[in-house]
Structure formats: C-alpha cells, structure tokens
Amino acid sequence: MPARPGAISERWVRRLTMCDPTAAHVVLAQGEKAEALFIDPLTGMPVMRTVGHDSKPVWRFHAPLSLPAGDAGG
Known part of the structure; x- marks a missing residue:
C-alpha cells in the first residue's frame, strides 16, 4: 500500500530539532523573517x-550533499 501524501515529509518535520541561528540559516532566510529554525539531526x-x-508554514532548506548509510532514520 502506498504511503499517504505527505507522510514522509511529516516524519521528516517531526525529526527536526530546534536550534539557534547559524550562518547557513542566514543564507536560507534571504532577508525574510524566520518563524523557527531547525537542524536535521541525521544530515x-x-x-x-x-x-x-x-x-501556512513554508519550509526552507537546501538538499544535503550526502545521506548517512543505512536506514536513514526511517
């Protein structure tokens, strides 16, 4: 049975950890105000x-250059 729409993205969002701003967050913001900042602990x-x-919330992120081997947290 295929996963329902959004199931993977919802799991990913639950995995995120709130954090203090970094230089990478400043690049992501491109001058817009952030509601919240996170780090993906896996990548x-x-x-x-x-x-x-x-x-509605808008999520901004850059695609990771590599992913960990194995289950990838799923």
Whole structure:
C-alpha cells in the first residue's frame, strides 16, 4: 500500500530539532523573517520555517550533499 501524501515529509518535520541561528540559516532566510529554525539531526542540514502568504508554514532548506548509510532514520 502506498504511503499517504505527505507522510514522509511529516516524519521528516517531526525529526527536526530546534536550534539557534547559524550562518547557513542566514543564507536560507534571504532577508525574510524566520518563524523557527531547525537542524536535521541525521544530515546536519539547516532548516527554517516561515509563514506563507496564506498563513501556512513554508519550509526552507537546501538538499544535503550526502545521506548517512543505512536506514536513514526511517
């Protein structure tokens, strides 16, 4: 049975850890105000959440250059 839409992204968001801003978060922000800042503990990738025009959360991140071997936290 295929996963329902959004199931993987929802698991990923639950994995994120809130953190203090880093230089990488500043690059992600591109001058916009962050609602919250996170780090993906599996990849070390910085993530930020902003509020979109329709008040829904917008997630900003760069794709990691590599992923850990094995289960990848799933």
